[in-house]
Amino acid sequence: MKTVYERADVVPLLAEIFRELGYEGTTLSRITExxxxxxxxxxxxxxxxxxxxAAAVLADVDGWFERAIYEPLRHDDPRAAIDAMWANVMDYFRSGSRVCLVGAFALDETRQRFSPVIRDYFVRWIEALRQALVRAGCAEDDALAAAEEAVSGIQGALVLSRALDDKEMFRRTLDRLADRLAATKRGG
Amino acid sequence: MKTVYERADVVPLLAEIFRELGYEGTTLSRITExxxxxxxxxxxxxxxxxxxxAAAVLADVDGWFERAIYEPLRHDDPRAAIDAMWANVMDYFRSGSRVCLVGAFALDETRQRFSPVIRDYFVRWIEALRQALVRAGCAEDDALAAAEEAVSGIQGALVLSRALDDKEMFRRTLDRLADRLAATKRGG
DNA sequence: TTTGTATTGTACCGATCAGTACAACTGGCG
DNA sequence: CGCCAGTTGTACTGATCGGTACAATACAAA
Incomplete structure (x- = not known):
């Protein structure tokens, strides 16, 4: 038996490997292995x-977030879209046991290779969330800070829950971030 | 002229390289270079x-945090120690342009090599901060959550400010985290 | 200055790296 | 069946990897 792939089948497999091993740690032989x-x-x-x-994997990840998270935040009911964001993020990162590829690439010199893509991923996330908050009735000034805090908080939770090997910590932190965001909407 | 080193001189130089390139990205030839x-x-x-x-570098980093941050949090005046923590963190990470080596190692497979050290670094940070909060009059239940939130928030700010290449974002986020921690002390 | 130890430069090892070339195979279409 | 574009395994390249061996050098103590 011999498996025949097409490009679209390969990208998600590569994504998982880049996520676990990082850009430098990912070698062709380990991909094959x-x-x-x-x-x-x-x-x-x-x-x-x-x-x-790696570029294809980044584009794939970016596309998923665009469709599943950013787009709803921009155009759907803001409260529902924000709720969906938290649920999607929890699932996507598998309660913290899966790492954010973009965040991981941002930390080391890999950033230099892909800096526009990396920056854009976060800029669009923050901006989409900010828009949703404003549409939900949040003050303009508070919205940007709250959006930054949420996105930054997710990245921190990923680092820390992985360092501690503690999925519960990830869930706990995301719940706290979600509550805080909800309080912001109410003008807290 | 020929420079003669001793081990203690070399460790900080290695630290900077591991920080920038990650474990896999750091090669002996690049160290020499x-x-x-x-x-x-x-x-x-x-x-x-x-x-x-890498182990020596991790031990060195760990020792610095232990002396400069954890120890004061455990034994000095809690409010002063927390203030000093924020100031030290801001300086140490150079307003977000320097990465947390331990956090970076936690993200990829490098974690497996050093998982006890990595875990310990964060566990002790959170626990020391929790103790300081309790000593400052914070309720036991709130203290752990607040300590986790602060340490996690720092890691997130590092990832995001690097992705956005924005030192100001790091300062802003740390200020917000500090304010929130201060509010916790007052029982907010 | 001589001696002994700490430090360093260089040449080398086998393994593995990213990347290339190309023949063999596969599966869909006529 | 035969054809053919898309896909794949294998063998290869030169460069670089982490690591070893060891002679040359530097330096502190006597």
Whole structure:
């Protein structure tokens, strides 16, 4: 039996590996080892090599957040969209046992390779959340700070819950952040 | 002219490199390139190679936090120690342009190599801060949550301010975290 | 100055890195 | 069936990886 992939099948597999090993830690041999996909296929789908693989993974992640989180925050009912955001984030990061690829890339020199994408991912997240807060009746000044606090808080919870190996801590922190955001909407 | 080092001189130089490049991204040749220290010296000071270098760096970082932050939180005047913590954190991380080595190691598979050290660093930070809050008159239940929130918030601010390349965002977030902690002390 | 120890530069090792070349295979379509 | 574009395994390259060996150097003590 022989498996035949197409590019779209490969990207999520790569994403998981980049997430766990980081950009530098991800080697072609470890990709092959974990997925069974050989160099032939990898360079067929991603002629630009490792860098193109990482770029494709980043674009895929970005697209998911755009559709599942940012877009609803901009246009759907703001309270419902914010509730959905918290639920989606909890699921997506598997209660903290899955890392944010973009956040991880931001920390080391990998950032230099992808800095526009990384920056954009967070800028759009914060801005979409800010808009939702304003639409929910939050004061303009408070909205930006609250949005920054929420997005920053999620990243911190990921780092800390992973360091402590404690999923419960992630859930607890996200609940606290959600409560605080809800208080902001009410003008707290 | 020829520079002669001793081990204690080398550790801080290595720390900066591990911080910027991550564990996997740090190679012996890049260490030599950035510091001028050759393999001969490196393996003389750290016979265990790269892993021992990283362990030494982690121990050094841990020691600094222990002396400069945790110990005052446990024994000095709690309000003064908390104020000093915020000031020290701001300086140490250079307004967000310097990354937390321990947090960075926690995100990728490097965690597996050093998981006890990584966990301990954060556990002791949170516990020391919790004690200070209790001593400052905060309720036991609120103290743990507030301490977790502060430490987690710092890590998030590091990720986000680096992703956005925005030192001001780091300062703003730390100020907000500090205010919130102060409110907790007053029983907010 | 001589001696002994600490430190360092250099040459080298096998393993692994990212990337290339290309022949062999696969599956859909006629 | 035969064709063919898309996909894949394998063998290879030169560079770099972490690590070792050891002779040369620097320096403090006598």
């Amino acid at each position: 974990r997925t069974g996909i050989g160099k032939g296929s990898l360079y067929h789908f991603f002629p630009g090599g490792k860098e193109e693989m | 950035r510091t001028g220290i050759g393999k001969g010296s490196l393996y003389h000071f750290f016979p265990g190679g790269k892993e021992e270098m």
